Amino acid sequence: MSEVKPLDGRVAIVTGAAGGVGRATVDLLTRRGASVVAEDVDAAVAGLEGPKVATVAGDVRRAETARKSVETALSRFGRLDILVNNAAVIITKDILATEEDEWNDLMAVNVTGVFHHCRAVLPHMIAQKRGSIVNVSSISGLVGLPLQAAYCASKGAIVQLTRQLAVDYAASGVRVNSVAPGSIDTPFLARYLESQPDPAAAEREIKAAHPMGRYCGPEEIAEPIAFLASDASSFITGAILSADGGYVAR
Numbered sequence: 350m351s352e353v354k355p356l357d358g359r360v361a362i363v364t365g366a367a368g369g370v371g372r373a374t375v376d377l378l379t380r381r382g383a384s385v386v387a388e389d390v391d392a393a394v395a396g397l398e399g400p401k402v403a404t405v406a407g408d409v410r411r412a413e414t415a416r417k418s419v420e421t422a423l424s425r426f427g428r429l430d431i432l433v434n435n436a437a438v439i440i441t442k443d444i445l446a447t448e449e450d451e452w453n454d455l456m457a458v459n460v461t462g463v464f465h466h467c468r469a470v471l472p473h474m475i476a477q478k479r480g481s482i483v484n485v486s487s488i489s490g491l492v493g494l495p496l497q498a499a500y501c502a503s504k505g506a507i508v509q510l511t512r513q514l515a516v517d518y519a520a521s522g523v524r525v526n527s528v529a530p531g532s533i534d535t536p537f538l539a540r541y542l543e544s545q546p547d548p549a550a551a552e553r554e555i556k557a558a559h560p561m562g563r564y565c566g567p568e569e570i571a572e573p574i575a576f577l578a579s580d581a582s583s584f585i586t587g588a589i590l591s592a593d594g595g596y597v598a599r
């Protein structure tokens with residue numbers, strides 16, 4: 350007898366799917382039984398294509414990318430249950446060094462991208478009276494961190510949009526939650542470390558800031574995402590789930 354998996358028959362969209370957390374999430378959701386539309390601006394996302402994975406190359410800043418992912422979910426897999434808003438970029442500058450264009454561009458990816466994708470999926474989720482949206486925020490959305498003016502502001506916006514949407518759509522059967530990761534071993538973190546004057550010292554400092562004394566692998570963020578996407582979290586909405594080795598606990 351074949352094993353029943355928690356996400357059997359479910360269909361998800363994952364943005365930023367070519368990156369560290371995105372790829373791990375696509376992998377875990379499919380192993381748990383879901384079919385996934387993997388979306389990324391990086392054309393390398395096409396490499397994830399498979400029987401349970403459709404891919405969409407597009408920019409989250411554009412509403413039409415979100416619409417294309419929804420159409421792909423419906424045409425290829427026949428339904429849509431889960432949205433994981435994961436794509437993001439970081440600028441490591443204080444506010445005085447941040448140019449207006451840089452600010453606007455980061456906000457367009459990290460915040461407006463989430464806006465477009467929520468707007469594209471919600472009508473379907475409301476109509477079927479079921480859905481789960483998981484927004485990837487950050488410790489940077491919960492505490493102030495040096496040289497992350499635009500990034501902290503964007504992740505704080507995701508935290509509040511999560512709570513706001515949870516309230517608006519709870520009665521419609523749509524749950525909206527967020528995973529707030531600490532530092533994750535992905536290309537994103539590697540780029541951040543490279544931008545520091547002394548990358549090795551920055552790495553030691555980051556690890557020491559996490560009470561567990563390490564950063565995590567992308568699969569350790571995919572797990573809480575999959576939990577919030579599944580019925581195992583059926584009474585949870587508006588939650589910001591810290592997955593940060595204790596970072597914000599102290």
Ligand SMILES: NC(=O)c1ccc[n+]([C@@H]2O[C@H](COP(=O)([O-])OP(=O)(O)OC[C@H]3O[C@@H](n4cnc5c(N)ncnc54)[C@H](O)[C@@H]3O)[C@@H](O)[C@H]2O)c1
Nearest residue numbers: 365367368369370390408409435436437487532533535537
């Ligand atoms: N890595 C960390 O230390 C860390 C810590 C806390 C939170 N996060 C969050 O985790 C999430 C995933 O980050 P990651 O570490 O996997 O990063 P990553 O850089 O490995 O992956 C991000 C992906 O987003 C895609 N992307 C960027 N701009 C895009 C756009 N305009 N349109 C579509 N796709 C776009 C990139 O191509 C990339 O594949 C992000 O929301 C990030 O803010 C990361």
